[in-house]
Amino acid sequence: MKRISLKVWTLLSALFFAIPFFILANSTEPLVPCSGLECGPCHIFEMFGRVFDFVVLNIVPPFALIMFIISGIMFFTAIGDSSKLEKSKSIMISTVIGIVLISLAWLITVQIYSIFGADESYTKDWWEICEGS
Numbered sequence: 001m002k003r004i005s006l007k008v009w010t011l012l013s014a015l016f017f018a019i020p021f022f023i024l025a026n027s028t029e030p031l032v033p034c035s036g037l038e039c040g041p042c043h044i045f046e047m048f049g050r051v052f053d054f055v056v057l058n059i060v061p062p063f064a065l066i067m068f069i070i071s072g073i074m075f076f077t078a079i080g081d082s083s084k085l086e087k088s089k090s091i092m093i094s095t096v097i098g099i100v101l102i103s104l105a106w107l108i109t110v111q112i113y114s115i116f117g118a119d120e121s122y123t124k125d126w127w128e129i130c131e132g133s
Helices: 002-025 041-077 082-115
Strands: none
Touching: 002 041, 041 082
């Protein structure tokens, strides 16, 4: 049993660390919008917006999916063991709470950016504050 769980954890770990590389391979825009002396104050807001979107849209969903899968596997393999069922339930609840907190953080960030004058349409470039950035 330990040997199987070690193989499963190894596979899940490898998958978890490989996912960002696949995502970055499809990225068309760099996270930092400028280089060197051409950077201005508006680029800071744009960089924070891109980084935040990258984390919320590209890192959190795969990680949450992996946690849901692990929790489900633990639930179905518990076979009546109440401690394993409680651990599975705890992982599931913690994952849902984490998703809710990250979503609220994104909403608060978007609201702060809109106070500074960013585009309020909540479309792709919600962080754009300055013209032409």
